[in-house]
Amino acid sequence: MKSTKAENHDVVFQEERLEKIMTLLDKENRLVTKELPNILNTTSVTIRKDLIILEKRGLLKRTHGGAIKVKKQLYPGLALNEKEKINLEEKMRIAKKAAKLISEGDTIILDAGSTTSLLAKEIKNIQRITVITNAMNIANELTNTDVEVILIGGSLLKKSFTLVGPLADETLRKISADKLFIGVDGIDFEIGLTTPNINEAKTSRVMMEVAGEVILVVDSSKFGRRSLGVISKVKEIDKIITTKKLSEAEQKKFATDGIEVMMV
Template identity: 45%
Template structure:
């Protein structure tokens, strides 16, 4: 009788542990039975946001960073993602991809606002500043609205509109309108820029590979950007860290053409080291 009672107590104890374990698997998204579901969700987030960070994913899925790192390593091993320090990027960036300005505005908004604030801190009254087209440079334009004595040169129709009604002098290059980016390109834009000189250029990019250089999907846009680089005394690339490790169709300039890069802390450490090694100032926000 005593042996029977002990067996019953032991069975109850084991069943209790199994019940707790089962509940843990349901509650904890990081548990083993949900690995594939979580990894599919990570891919969906990556496709939607163009970059993922280990810390952010651990918070979203309420699991450990170790678990997320294992997930990313598994996805990387299957060729589904490109593993970077602290996170991951899409495995195969599309060189011809040319999303609209409105599509890009939805991505990495907080990072772009911090970058814009840091960029505005580089500007002094009385300067001539070039703003390339793009969502990050649009945020910079907004950050410059309270200046009193600046000349802004831009090929972006939306940036000119952002600065209308301010005390700033705005020079719009003219040219052929690209509806995707609200930018003006072509010979007219290039000729206008060739007649000017600027103290400072803030250049947004679609791709930033530390070996290949800065790039954009559109050939005409790249030509205009190259002229901007030529006529500016100080050249500053402004881009969130999702742009690193990416190559677009048309090269704008090598990294050596830059004086500074302003980006967020998600930049791969190897890329930051490579840029600093060539004498480029790297500012993380």
């Protein structure tokens, strides 16, 4: 991982505060800026910065003296079976390419997601590999194979069969892996890698911390999209496998950040 623990710690506190703001907004449909410092035990300057961040993510609209809900969030969470149907052919190409990066003897982490679920199907016959995952469906996929599976504990997100939260994070911090394959709901060069659930974002962030190499697997639809839970900055990944035809600016950005791009 390229980021420091201190930086990750700061990000966690910021994301927790942003989630609290969105929870308040969901209840009230409107926020009054001057009331938030007392509610959240922080400064008015911090609150203004938080509201700017949430507005950039498309989650609220700032108004004079406060903020209001937008009609529709850019990134509502979808059930796993719904996600699997989106750009299926692209995801299958990505999964096949990702499988070629796994060697005998590797210990890998498969984060929950539709593309990583397809990757699990591709690696059943690779010898002497260990798969660490927080996805119940991935563990089930590998049950009748020679792949050694470690399913971490945690709180269950029922829509996605995903285990997240403090128990999951604590377990992950006690292990290490050669490679992490991670799929996200959005990739935005300004905001970073995002997912709708903030606890899932935290768990994915810990996965990045304990993996020697972070490989992002995203189809073309994920670019330019954003959601509430920020996992990390784009520059924190090592490789990306994607189907998107990158613009010159995107190619330059990846190159500047030292990220290897694989197109399929």
